[in-house]
Amino acid sequence: MTHVVIVGGGFAGIKAARELGNKKDIRITLIDRKNYHLFQPLLYQVAMSALGPGDIAEPLRNMLAHFRNITVFKGIVESVNLQERKISTDFGDIDYDYLVLACGVKHHYFGNEHWEEYAPGLKTIAQATEIRRRVMEAYEAAERTTDPVARKKLLTFVIVGGGPTGVELAGSIGEMSRHTLSKFYRNIDPKLTRIFIVEAAPRILGSFAPELASRATRALEQLGVQIWSSSMVTNVDANGVQIGNERIESATVLWAAGVRAIGQGWNMDAETDRSGRIIVEEDLSVPGYPEVFVGGDQAHFAHYNNVPLPGMAPVAVQEGRAIARNILRDLKGKVRKPFKYNDKGQMATIGRNKAIVEVGKLKFDGAPAWLTWLLVHIYYLTTFKHRILVLMQWGWSYFTFGYGARLIVNKEWRFYPQKKPCATKTPS
Amino acid sequence: MTHVVIVGGGFAGIKAARELGNKKDIRITLIDRKNYHLFQPLLYQVAMSALGPGDIAEPLRNMLAHFRNITVFKGIVESVNLQERKISTDFGDIDYDYLVLACGVKHHYFGNEHWEEYAPGLKTIAQATEIRRRVMEAYEAAERTTDPVARKKLLTFVIVGGGPTGVELAGSIGEMSRHTLSKFYRNIDPKLTRIFIVEAAPRILGSFAPELASRATRALEQLGVQIWSSSMVTNVDANGVQIGNERIESATVLWAAGVRAIGQGWNMDAETDRSGRIIVEEDLSVPGYPEVFVGGDQAHFAHYNNVPLPGMAPVAVQEGRAIARNILRDLKGKVRKPFKYNDKGQMATIGRNKAIVEVGKLKFDGAPAWLTWLLVHIYYLTTFKHRILVLMQWGWSYFTFGYGARLIVNKEWRFYPQKKPCATKTPS
Missing domain, CATH: 3.50.50.100 (FAD/NAD(P)-binding domain)
Structure with missing residues (x-):
């Protein structure tokens, strides 16, 4: 049973998971800090009250429920050890045979x-x-x-x-x-x-x-x-x-x-560009670690027109699909194909x-x-x-000419004051 | 120009405002700590992911836009001075000719x-x-x-x-x-x-x-x-x-x-029951202050079956309507009518x-x-x-058999840690 660990349920991660879902002799663990997939291109419409959060987000468990070989965990990756093929999360360590990183960027x-x-x-x-x-x-x-x-x-x-x-x-x-x-x-x-x-x-x-x-x-x-x-x-x-x-x-x-790629504190043996994106080979793998792939905004893929591909949903989807197909080729003993970007x-x-x-x-x-x-x-x-x-x-x-519900929702749900200062946790 | 101040945009407040909207020689100021009217009876469905917040909430400004004599302010009432016919808010003092209190309860x-x-x-x-x-x-x-x-x-x-x-x-x-x-x-x-x-x-x-x-x-x-x-x-x-x-x-x-009625810190000259609800006369006014009315969950109306009316939307709507009509009767020099609850x-x-x-x-x-x-x-x-x-x-x-988007939205929108402890403000 080959264990594929996918980190991130955005466009690249979800595509890779779906391509590998219900395939024989593979089990998949998908980890995301959120419990939902977000349709990022319309996020500004939520900010501007035109849509509600539920309109552009879908729980990852819903999207992947029918793939019996996929387990979803809500959690945060804390470090990645490429030598030992292991990632550490806030709920324990996880070993992998293949690792797909697709965590995106933050501002x-x-x-x-x-x-x-x-x-x-x-x-x-x-x-x-x-x-x-x-x-x-x-x-x-x-x-x-x-x-x-x-x-x-x-x-x-x-x-x-x-x-x-x-x-x-x-x-x-x-x-x-x-x-x-x-x-x-x-x-x-x-x-x-x-x-x-x-x-x-x-x-x-x-x-x-x-x-x-x-x-x-x-x-x-x-x-x-x-x-x-x-x-x-x-x-x-x-x-x-x-x-x-x-x-x-x-x-x-x-x-x-x-923007800057997620994963700066992972202590990972991989070269990044000045935005923190991981520089990948033509097959989207990390140099020296063919079992580790990077897709979506987190990847720096410069083998198309010699400039890195932009952080866009179509790029992420295509990369996610290409990664999954190369993993399947590996398992069938076939030769990997380099990623070809189809510019739409x-x-x-x-x-x-x-x-x-x-x-x-x-x-x-x-x-x-x-x-x-x-x-x-x-x-x-x-x-x-x-x-x-x-x-x-x-x-x-x-x-x-109207807009949706322009609700101002308070950040504070409590009616009564709390004495202790509220700790703000820093995601990586 | 008679100035009616309504505090609270729930079922009672919004009904009173609509009944008085666009009526001659009246101007209305509606104050609410939120910018929306909430359909409270379905709030548990938002908690349980069956509906999104926008499905059961509507901005007060939308609902009242076509009443040119209504001004809406988002704000918090800090005290009520019945003798001087004045309320103090977090954005200044407001004088009134009539005051309608409909602030509801908190847990x-x-x-x-x-x-x-x-x-x-x-x-x-x-x-x-x-x-x-x-x-x-x-x-x-x-x-x-x-x-x-x-x-x-x-x-x-x-x-x-x-x-x-x-x-x-x-x-x-x-x-x-x-x-x-x-x-x-x-x-x-x-x-x-x-x-x-x-x-x-x-x-x-x-x-x-x-x-x-x-x-x-x-x-x-x-x-x-x-x-x-x-x-x-x-x-x-x-x-x-x-x-x-x-x-x-x-x-x-x-x-x-x-639950306990909102408004405990208002320093107001009015008798309340042990839940903090204001005890009202048959016409829903405060004893001794005929120009001040209370409606909805904030009111303790015990002139029907000799037990206080329950905190329900139909009660609030009927009370809001009755209050508005008694104000209109006053202005026309007519005699007020006692509130008759129609139990549905x-x-x-x-x-x-x-x-x-x-x-x-x-x-x-x-x-x-x-x-x-x-x-x-x-x-x-x-x-x-x-x-x-x-x-x-x-x-x-x-x-x-599905539910809506079961999104877990983090309370914290920041990526980077803040040094100062975040102050929690206590609403009244």
Whole structure:
């Protein structure tokens, strides 16, 4: 019985698990710190109240229940010993014959991790809920205050980073403030909301063709988003961001700038790039350890066009599948195949009828791009139930210009004060 | 312009606001600590993963947007000065001509508030999410452990209190463990889950007729729920509950036993009962202060059958309406009417095809009661959109025996540790 241990139930991990599920003479252990698979590309919609957490997440146990050879554990990997073929977790050690690492990335502040308190990133549901809470609390506080300076600061949102996530967040806030919220407040005009994208590079959406990024810029401007490119954030505090000598006062700063691979504390014998991603061979294995594979955002695969593949769902899915198939080839005594990336292009959405799509030389924007984005995302949403529910919510929002339940859920569930300070545990 | 201040956006407050909305020469300020109205009767379904928070909550601003004379503030009342007709909030003082108090209740530990850490109650969405987290984490930990004693403790759930909420929670855990979870785990058999209802009174569901409570007891037993009546909990700790000389070891204890009215720290000149509810006149006003009304769970109205009306949604709705109409009568120079409660009966649900309904002398249980419960709850769910979405989710669950997204959402959104201890703010 060959024991395959998969760490991470994201796009790469779940794909590998499914390809190996119910295959003879293999048993699989999948470990994830969460109990669910998350459809990351729509996480910003949870942050912006358009969808609920349950719409884009599915328990891993549900997804894998019918594979009798897969055991799922909710747990955290603490170290990886490649020599002894063993990983240590918070619930004990686990030996493996094959190891598949697919833990993804977390956001990163380039040595300024204390900025996180003032500028949360968007990688988990808890973070999405926190961003939603901050955005909606800002409007509530603006409605309450009578001080025009405080109100202006509350109605100013800064997004650091002009990649797809930053653009999606900024576009959503723009749309919400211009279309949805206007009739809900008595003391403020949500249309006065100022939204900034602060990007260090000379332009936003650097991975797209310049003409598409330019059209996205115009679409954002129509929603009231101001783009500051070539602008490096030098400080973030409770009252705004500093960009060299310039400053924007803002009560709500969101971070969409940098990521770093999970697994920095694993003490693992493998070469990483400066983002902490593990550099892999053509077959996605770790050099010197053919029984260890890395997939998804955690992998640095530079054998396609000589640049590392981007951190996107299609890349992760393809890598997960390729890893599983190479393991199966091993077991059948066949020769492994190198991973061939099938580039299906990329897209980003800005708002209602506003998106950009780039597939090879084909580039388009506007309503056709938005419809493409919509159909592709609905199609890839994992389960049938989710697809229908999300479609209904989007349909509702589209025709009513409304958004979903803009609930502010308190972080604190207790009514009575606790005496001991609450310990915050650090995930790796 | 008569200024009506309503505190609380629950069933009573929202009904009063809607009745007064867009009425001439009235302006209304509604204050709530949350930004949403919560359909409390279905909160246990959020705790049990059958519904998401967004399914049973609706932003107050949405619900009241079309009433141009209503201003909504998210805030917390800190004190009420009846003599000066003024309330103090965390965002300043507010004067009123009429005051409507409808703040509801929170759970209560009879002087043992430190039990809350080990036995959360179910009154808010944050608490429902916390209960869900604890229940699902217990199964995850049971799947991981190899110690049979630890596993038994993890698969034991104790619900303190045998009222409708306690019964609904116990029934849901029973159903989930017997029907839904069995295929998802490899190392544990969720059917071995032990569920206890610990009730101090001689029987559960004391507000129902004895024969109905007896039938509910049988239905619960069929789902594996063990009922300990005449059992007073004497201690709760991290490892279980003590009932005099007896003890149940359990990793998950839930509190559905006592409630206490919000507003104990308000320093208000009004008589309360021992649950902190304000004793009101026949017209729902506070004795000596005809311009101050109390409705919903916060009111102690004993002019119907000489016992205080129960804390139920229909009572709150009717009281909210009566308060608003008496204010309108005042403004028209008419005489106020005493509040007449129209008793529509009560019901409780235990599980799939299992419920009890009592309307006057009419009593029934089983599938007809369950269908009645279902239709009534769907009907009263506030908005059209929610009704359809909830119906879809329930339909899905009914036919698949599945539950909704059993997401465990971490309380902590940060990746990086914070140095300062996080302060927990105490709501009144």
